[in-house]
Amino acid sequence: MLGDRKAVTHVDPDHHQIVRLPLPLSLSLVHFYLSESTIVNPIQKFKPYVSKTIIRNLSESLRELLTKPLSKSDLKFKGSIYVFWQQGNFGYLKIGRSANVRRRFKEWSDQCKKDMGIHFPDFTRETSDGERVLEEVAHICRVEALVHLELLEHRKIEEKCPGCSRNHIEWFQVSDEKAIAVAQKWMAWMRTEPYENRGTEGEEKWVLKAREMERLGELSQPLFPKLAPESQVREERLASLRPRASSSTPWRDGKNKLGRRSI
Numbered sequence: 001m002l003g004d005r006k007a008v009t010h011v012d013p014d015h016h017q018i019v020r021l022p023l024p025l026s027l028s029l030v031h032f033y034l035s036e037s038t039i040v041n042p043i044q045k046f047k048p049y050v051s052k053t054i055i056r057n058l059s060e061s062l063r064e065l066l067t068k069p070l071s072k073s074d075l076k077f078k079g080s081i082y083v084f085w086q087q088g089n090f091g092y093l094k095i096g097r098s099a100n101v102r103r104r105f106k107e108w109s110d111q112c113k114k115d116m117g118i119h120f121p122d123f124t125r126e127t128s129d130g131e132r133v134l135e136e137v138a139h140i141c142r143v144e145a146l147v148h149l150e151l152l153e154h155r156k157i158e159e160k161c162p163g164c165s166r167n168h169i170e171w172f173q174v175s176d177e178k179a180i181a182v183a184q185k186w187m188a189w190m191r192t193e194p195y196e197n198r199g200t201e202g203e204e205k206w207v208l209k210a211r212e213m214e215r216l217g218e219l220s221q222p223l224f225p226k227l228a229p230e231s232q233v234r235e236e237r238l239a240s241l242r243p244r245a246s247s248s249t250p251w252r253d254g255k256n257k258l259g260r261r262s263i
Helices: 027-033 058-067 072-076 101-112 140-150 176-190 210-214 230-241
Strands: 019-021 046-048 080-086 092-098 116-120 132-134 155-158 168-173 195-197 206-208
Touching: 058 140, 058 206, 072 140, 080 101, 080 140, 080 176, 092 101, 092 140, 092 176, 101 116, 116 176, 140 176
Parallel strands: none
Antiparallel strands: 019 132, 046 155, 080 092, 080 116, 092 168, 155 168, 195 206
16 A cells, blocks of 8 residues: 555565556655655766677667577566666656566665655556556566667666665667657557467467568667768768769760860
8 A cells, every 4th residue: 555655675676567557646745755754856877788798780779688588587577667767866867677666666765765756667557446556567677688688888876876876777868759758669560479389388489470570670770870970961061062073074984075184
């Protein structure tokens, strides 16, 4: 229950339960959760995230991840992608996964003592009895990996969080519109059940379906292709302004109009 704050303890975010929310979450809910603790809410310090693997081409990396068989954790957990933000640190988003976004939200608020808000998911869907329910998505670990990979160039690390003294590695310097669009894209795709079990008896092996393999080129294209560097754009613009050689120029390749090589 929301009123029983002491009944909710810190748990691992990889739990998997259906989420029912009586009201949309807002900053007022954060203050309710933190009424018995102190809000630190400092300006965070970020540094670039360094991937353990070298990413030379985002589309190829997405293709590799899409065609990789589902792992045990991919098969085990359901849930939703969430996009949180901290008041006073606009432009930075916490993007992760949870089977219970409400509880994960409270964990972050309590653990790090920050004013947190939610950009996604939007708790507006209601059941017949008026409860607000978040639909779970299967293989949520794979969904999270796809979202994080597509937004890799924006990923940051929060160094030594003032609220809990830990390093948080799931922060992104990106617009909420872009983050939400990428999250919705991969969650919607996973709802189409793109993987199937082709394992032998007694051994599961979930792989991408043939229909998805046929459209792999389309699937592996990011929603927001990386823009060319500003220096490259400037050079291309300058090149377009340079005068081109006229087709009536009498001297070409060392020959005159009569085809005789010039001396």
